[in-house]
Amino acid sequence: MIIVREYFIAKPGQASKLAKLMQEAQKALGNATCRIMTDLTGDFNRVVMETEAENLGALERRMEEYGKNTSVREKLKGYTDMYITGGREIFQVLS
Numbered sequence: 001m002i003i004v005r006e007y008f009i010a011k012p013g014q015a016s017k018l019a020k021l022m023q024e025a026q027k028a029l030g031n032a033t034c035r036i037m038t039d040l041t042g043d044f045n046r047v048v049m050e051t052e053a054e055n056l057g058a059l060e061r062r063m064e065e066y067g068k069n070t071s072v073r074e075k076l077k078g079y080t081d082m083y084i085t086g087g088r089e090i091f092q093v094l095s
Helices: 015-029 056-068 070-075
Strands: 002-010 035-038 046-053 083-092
Touching (some): 002 015, 046 056, 056 070
Antiparallel strands (some): 035 046
16 A cells, blocks of 8 residues: 655645645545544644555556546646646555
């Protein structure tokens, strides 16, 4: 199993809006294992989305599905205007 953390440094005043938008999109996808978090001690305005996947192949298939899902793309329209930078971390679970 792998854990995927995608993080965004939101523009000032946009972190809660971005987090809510991500929550709504994940609910639309039916992704029950997704967690949306805001950072209490790290970078200001940091929003983290954490999901699990069985392996990298499963993650790749899920990302392809996201790209084809027009309702989710519509929900996320404009989200790139809410953040400055971001990244993705992928961890392999050992136990």
